Amino acid sequence: MTPFASPDPRREWFQLPALAASVATARHRVGRRLHRWGLPEAVRDTAELVISELVTNVVLHTDSRTVVCRLDGTGHRLRIEVADEGPGLPAVPARAASADARAEHGRGLMLLDALTARWGVHSPAAPGCTVWAELHPRHPA
Secondary structure, eight states: TTOHHHHHEEEEEEEEEEHHHHHHHHHHHHHHHHTTOOOHHHHHHHHHHHHHHHHHHHHHHHSSEEEEEEEEOOTTOOOEEEEOOOSSOSSOOOOOOOTTTTSSSSOOOHHHHHHSSSSEEOOOOOSEEEEEEEEEETTOO
16 A cells, blocks of 8 residues: 555645745644654655745735645545635746746746646636645655
């Protein structure tokens, strides 16, 4: 049985204010939940990095009042979702991260590429969007 397999789907969701302090709260909450689910430390560490990045993006790049985080440990994968109340997907294409070591922003998508098996964005017709990422047990993360 893989670390993600369970007779019952493992699900968790929580809502936080879209404030900088919520990044640490989300990270700690995800780490504790995945520990209770019995997932390996390496998976917990990766999930904590991913949730930190996604919540940070909501805080920095949207006018959301709240951020909703979801975990789904169904089958052989862990799916992490973060939903905002922002204007939806931006009309401007994403830019590459700067090579300048002093640059503070622009590396989030590269981090998702490196740490997750796959990720994407869902933007419904209403304002807001959900960014999701999946971790798989055989993924090198």
